[in-house]
Amino acid sequence: MGTPKFSLPTLQKLYESDHKVQLVVTQPDRPKGRGRESTPSPVKQFALEKKIPILQPKKCTSLEVVKTLGELNSDVFIVVAFGQILDKNLLTLPRHFCINLHSSLLPKYRGAAPINWAIINGETKTGVTTMKMDTGLDTGDILLSSKVSISDDDDAQSLHETLAHKGSSLVLETLRQLDSGLLEPICQNSDLASYAPKLKxxxxxxxxxxxxxxxxxxxxxxxxxxxxxxxxxxxxxxxxxxxxxxxxxxxxxxxxxxxxxxxxxxxxxxxxxxxxxxxxxxxxxxxxxxxxxxxxxxxxxxxx
Missing domain, CATH: 3.10.25.10 (Formyl transferase, C-terminal domain)
Known part of the structure; x- marks a missing residue:
């Protein structure tokens, strides 16, 4: 489940791995450019090229979507910058759980714009985290994390690309440890949490x-x-x-x-x-x- 370019490296690595990608769930096509032509997301474009089945719900929590996803009997759902909130009905569908890739070292920078706010606040390091999703805002148990240095030359775009690729490897490692029974989820310390609200x-x-x-x-x-x-x-x-x-x-x-x-x-x-x-x-x-x-x-x- 993902939509923008940030999601692509993870989808590519999953597709090239031994794991079976049953379905890609992404946002509906949106009008873009001066002509306001309906444009598919980067994730949809990749799925079309690779002939992966696609679902584009306006609301992923609808009963019809929940039924469709439930019939897959998936082991896990991988969620990377999807753009919609998953409720309890969706979170309990996979045999294991839903794994979310978040572009910060949780519990720091929970929210919609962690890459931007890390740079704005002058951080010299950040990273990516995989977590076991719950109904809160980036509050799920931490599965794995990986640090990245922020250079003086980095801007949000360059750091976005770095974290997207670092995150794709972390997702694959998370699945490897899940298969091997090595994952030890860690509860987030909310006292250390900070927030990265959506930018205006x-x-x-x-x-x-x-x-x-x-x-x-x-x-x-x-x-x-x-x-x-x-x-x-x-x-x-x-x-x-x-x-x-x-x-x-x-x-x-x-x-x-x-x-x-x-x-x-x-x-x-x-x-x-x-x-x-x-x-x-x-x-x-x-x-x-x-x-x-x-x-x-x-x-x-x-x-x-």
Whole structure:
């Protein structure tokens, strides 16, 4: 059970393994692009290529869906970024249980956007966890986990790809240990839990009076979506890539203090943020050199 690109490496490894993939359950096709054409999920596209049976319920908890899944007599359900909540009727269908792959080291960062919030909060490590699903929000017993370092160059997209592949291996190892009787589920310590709520577009508004590191981490954590952004002369710009530059003085927050082909230097609460890639509204992402070729930007103007 899965929908976006994050689910694909796990499905691919399951398909190539000795395990039998009986059915792929994924979200209904959604309109996408400028033409708003109905588009299948990445998981559905893979299943079609490999001729795996597909189910696309609008509501996976409907009696008809529960009946269909129950008739499979599956050993386990593997759930990776499916996008719908499973209730008790579904969770009790497999012979063993439902296994969920979550992109954090539980109990930290329960919720919808763990990859983004780990970067926004300046974490230097995160990971993936397989858990035995229950009816709570990422509260099930931990089966296995695997750590990953977050580099200074990572953004949400690069970390997403790393964790998707790391997670696919963890799912296969979880199944191997389940088959061998080696799994020892561990109850989560809720006192150590933190949460990663779903992101909204307005979360990306840059507050230039914050420390440079917080702004830098916000940009990294929100790339590519929803994107950190700011306004310059009432025009909206996505800030896609930044660096931090130490300097001897403190500049006025949001004010452009230096412009070069490498980047636009902007004042913050302490150090400078150097914008090296950005995206004007309605345009593609570009480096600063390309941006300056078509925009007359001067020192002293202020981002708000």
């Amino acid at each position: 577009k307005e979360d990306g508004l840059i507050q230039w009076n914050q420390p440079a590191i917080k702004i830098h981490n916000l940009v990294r954590g929100l790339t590519p979506w929803p994107g950190a952004f700011s306004f310059l002369e009432s025009k909206r710009f996505k800030v896609c890539k930044t660096e931090i530059k130490s300097c001897g003085s403190i500049d006025q927050p949001g004010v452009i203090v230096r412009i070069s082909g490498h980047g636009i230097e902007v004042g913050t609460k302490n150090e400078r943020i150097v914008i090296t890639e950005l995206q004007p509204e309605g345009k593609k992402r570009m480096d600063v050199k390309s941006f300056l070729a078509g925009h007359n930007l001067i020192v002293g103007k202020k981002f708000t």
